[in-house]
Amino acid sequence: MSDETPPNNNGDYWRANLRIVGILMSIWFTVSYGCSILFVDQLNKIQLGGFQLGFWFAQQGSIYVFVILIAVYVRMMSKLDKKYSSKAD
Amino acid sequence: MDVQTWTYIIVGLTFALYIGIAIWAKAASTGEFYVAGAGVPALANGMATAADWMSAASFISMAGIISFIGYDGSVYLMGWTGGYVLLALLLAPYLRKFGKFTVPDFVGDRYYSKTARLVALICAIFVSFTYVCGQMRGVGVVFTRFLFSEVEGPMLFGWEPITWGVIIGMAIVFFYAVLGGMKGITYTQVAQYCVLIFAFMVPAIFISVMMTSNPIPQLGFGAKVTGEDVYLLEKLNGLSQELGFATYTDGSKSMIDVFFITMALMVGTAGLPHVIIRFYTVKKVSAARVSAFWALLFIAILYTTAPAVAVFARTNLLESIPNKPYAEAPQWLKSWEDASLIAWLDKNNDGLVQYTKGDAFVGKPSFSGERGNNQERLLTNSPTDNANELYVDRDIMVLANPEIAQLPNWVVALVAAGGLAAALSTAAGLLLVISTSVAHDLVKKTFAPGIDEKRELLIARCAAAGAVIVAGYFGVNPPGFVAQVVAFAFGLAASSFFPVIIFGIFYKRMNREGAISGMISGIVFTAAYIIYFKFINPSANTADNWWFGVSPEGIGTLGMIINFVVALVVCSFTEAPPKDVIDMVENIRQPEKEGEELSVVDH
Numbered sequence: 001m002s003d004e005t006p007p008n009n010n011g012d013y014w015r016a017n018l019r020i021v022g023i024l025m026s027i028w029f030t031v032s033y034g035c036s037i038l039f040v041d042q043l044n045k046i047q048l049g050g051f052q053l054g055f056w057f058a059q060q061g062s063i064y065v066f067v068i069l070i071a072v073y074v075r076m077m078s079k080l081d082k083k084y085s086s087k088a089d
Numbered sequence: 090m091d092v093q094t095w096t097y098i099i100v101g102l103t104f105a106l107y108i109g110i111a112i113w114a115k116a117a118s119t120g121e122f123y124v125a126g127a128g129v130p131a132l133a134n135g136m137a138t139a140a141d142w143m144s145a146a147s148f149i150s151m152a153g154i155i156s157f158i159g160y161d162g163s164v165y166l167m168g169w170t171g172g173y174v175l176l177a178l179l180l181a182p183y184l185r186k187f188g189k190f191t192v193p194d195f196v197g198d199r200y201y202s203k204t205a206r207l208v209a210l211i212c213a214i215f216v217s218f219t220y221v222c223g224q225m226r227g228v229g230v231v232f233t234r235f236l237f238s239e240v241e242g243p244m245l246f247g248w249e250p251i252t253w254g255v256i257i258g259m260a261i262v263f264f265y266a267v268l269g270g271m272k273g274i275t276y277t278q279v280a281q282y283c284v285l286i287f288a289f290m291v292p293a294i295f296i297s298v299m300m301t302s303n304p305i306p307q308l309g310f311g312a313k314v315t316g317e318d319v320y321l322l323e324k325l326n327g328l329s330q331e332l333g334f335a336t337y338t339d340g341s342k343s344m345i346d347v348f349f350i351t352m353a354l355m356v357g358t359a360g361l362p363h364v365i366i367r368f369y370t371v372k373k374v375s376a377a378r379v380s381a382f383w384a385l386l387f388i389a390i391l392y393t394t395a396p397a398v399a400v401f402a403r404t405n406l407l408e409s410i411p412n413k414p415y416a417e418a419p420q421w422l423k424s425w426e427d428a429s430l431i432a433w434l435d436k437n438n439d440g441l442v443q444y445t446k447g448d449a450f451v452g453k454p455s456f457s458g459e460r461g462n463n464q465e466r467l468l469t470n471s472p473t474d475n476a477n478e479l480y481v482d483r484d485i486m487v488l489a490n491p492e493i494a495q496l497p498n499w500v501v502a503l504v505a506a507g508g509l510a511a512a513l514s515t516a517a518g519l520l521l522v523i524s525t526s527v528a529h530d531l532v533k534k535t536f537a538p539g540i541d542e543k544r545e546l547l548i549a550r551c552a553a554a555g556a557v558i559v560a561g562y563f564g565v566n567p568p569g570f571v572a573q574v575v576a577f578a579f580g581l582a583a584s585s586f587f588p589v590i591i592f593g594i595f596y597k598r599m600n601r602e603g604a605i606s607g608m609i610s611g612i613v614f615t616a617a618y619i620i621y622f623k624f625i626n627p628s629a630n631t632a633d634n635w636w637f638g639v640s641p642e643g644i645g646t647l648g649m650i651i652n653f654v655v656a657l658v659v660c661s662f663t664e665a666p667p668k669d670v671i672d673m674v675e676n677i678r679q680p681e682k683e684g685e686e687l688s689v690v691d692h
Contacts, residue, residue, distance in 0.1 A: 021179065051311040066170050081680045
């Protein structure tokens with residue numbers, strides 16, 4: 001693979017890729033470490049049906065968000081791939 | 090029909106199915122053996138990944154552990170699923186684009202070093218082995234309880250039932266992993282996912298309806314108890330406090346420890362070799378991303394149900410056992426006592442089962458072989474000085490749950506089949522990593538580059554066979570350290586693999602010297618901390634002595650940070666990597682070209 005010259009898009013593709021991953025990873029961090037661990041006591045004061053909100057995030061909410069994050073990632077990346085693969089030709 | 094007959098029927102049928110699939114999908118080339126010819130549809134690959142990912146630990150143990158530690162159990166839920174996000178966003182697409190079979194392949198090429206390849210190879214084999222042993226043990230537990238109970242079980246050729254359980258499990262895995270390779274394993278895992286998720290959901294839904302009148306377990310454990318005006322979680326918190334346990338929704342670990350353990354589990358999970366290899370079994374990078382989505386969706390179904398099952402099981406246990414006479418205890422308590430996974434030591438001779446915080450006695454139960462006044466199995470363990478009299482192995486909660494809730498016998502049998510499916514699917518995936526590592530990375534890339542495909546396939550099959558036998562041996566005779574090592578494999582993976590792969594993709598300037606010194610310092614620090622607190626000086630293993638209040642379970646996170654820092658420092662003082670390596674990294678960062686597919690012939 002290394003003997004091919006990479007198509008020249010001046011690293012735009014890579015920068016766009018990093019931006020997507022960066023945004024998604026910061027949501028990932030906020031939900032798991034923020035809502036479920038660091039601020040769990042504050043959120044537990046809020047009641048969501050029979051759940052305390054912090055506890056709900058730790059055992060349910062964070063997992064739902066993870067699934068959504070990957071779904072969004074798949075969509076955005078396939079859009080990005082389309083945009084740049086047509087340019088490379 | 091009784092539970093045992095149902096179990097024979099259901100387990101027998103599922104095993105026949107797995108073998109049938111293995112014969113249908115027999116591998117003919119090394120490409121098919123290693124990565125199923127890279128031609129598995131994304132949806133099927135997602136299911137197979139989910140089955141691969143969810144081991145006996147996820148199916149059998151996780152809900153049980155959560156049910157004993159409440160909020161603290163969130164570290165496993167978030168750690169294992171959040172790690173998957175790391176894998177899908179930061180590692181998998183790039184490794185897939187790189188187009189080699191294994192992590193050692195990537196490390197070896199990216200850091201232009203046979204040493205680095207060898208270090209990564211040893212880590213991969215070590216992690217896989219500790220895992221496989223755990224799976225085989227899970228198979229043994231299911232067989233002991235459901236197919237023959239230990240007390241009256243057949244002693245064939247002087248071997249105990251649990252030994253026979255492991256041997257049967259070994260034979261099945263051997264058959265389809267050695268014959269079918271990745272192709273056989275993938276399609277078997279699709280079937281196993283269906284079996285295990287069905288087996289997990291059916292009792293959960295039944296119990297959710299019974300306890301809260303809500304058929305969706307994820308909502309049920311936040312609902313009100315049937316016929317009472319109190320939320321289930323409030324009721325459980327009340328019961329826990331009454332009996333002297335920690336409040337269920339609060340837990341008892343410190344915040345920093347929960348933080349570090351979650352991080353170590355996430356990062357460690359992302360580096361698991363048997364899951365990474367899954368991303369090579371689809372045709373394109375875009376398909377790898379789609380299959381990652383399906384996989385996490387399928388995993389999430391079980392992972393969001395598990396905490397609900399934990400709450401149901403805990404509430405049932407606390408309602409039905411404490412302070413009631415042993416003689417009138419439900420049948421499941423006695424069945425599991427016969428399987429040596431529950432024990433009762435009547436400390437105050439009142440015939441009632443006292444259940445509260447603390448260990449009932451020192452160590453695992455060892456039975457004297459005699460029965461006491463209440464027909465309980467007598468113990469030879471020395472009692473502790475607290476009031477607790479009951480020992481409950483955490484692993485039994487999921488398996489016992491249908492019996493505790495008095496569900497029909499076929500549901501109980503179904504759960505046994507599900508547990509076996511979870512254990513076997515993960516074991517097969519791991520065995521494949523071991524055989525690939527040996528045949529491809531060790532023999533072909535290191536010792537005998539000239540061998541032809543037929544020989545390589547033969548070596549891969551022999552390696553898989555050898556690995557099955559060794560794993561089976563440790564499944565029957567688990568050395569004391571295996572259980573502990575499994576728990577720490579994550580920390581070790583976090584502190585060694587993860588930073589090296591991240592740098593390899595995201596930091597072009599990272600060189601051989603930085604990567605190797607980072608890996609070594611990370612893993613040595615983590616291993617030393619764990620060995621000190623777990624083996625050399627276990628009595629000092631308390632929060633006061635831990636660095637920054639971080640337990641050995643979470644120390645991998647600190648090891649990872651050390652790895653990052655050392656690698657960066659060393660890298661800045663040493664020579665930049667050669668031009669062709671930088672080109673290689675550049676290539677990984679480009680979009681996939683039309684028609685560019687992983688070719689499996691030329692490797």
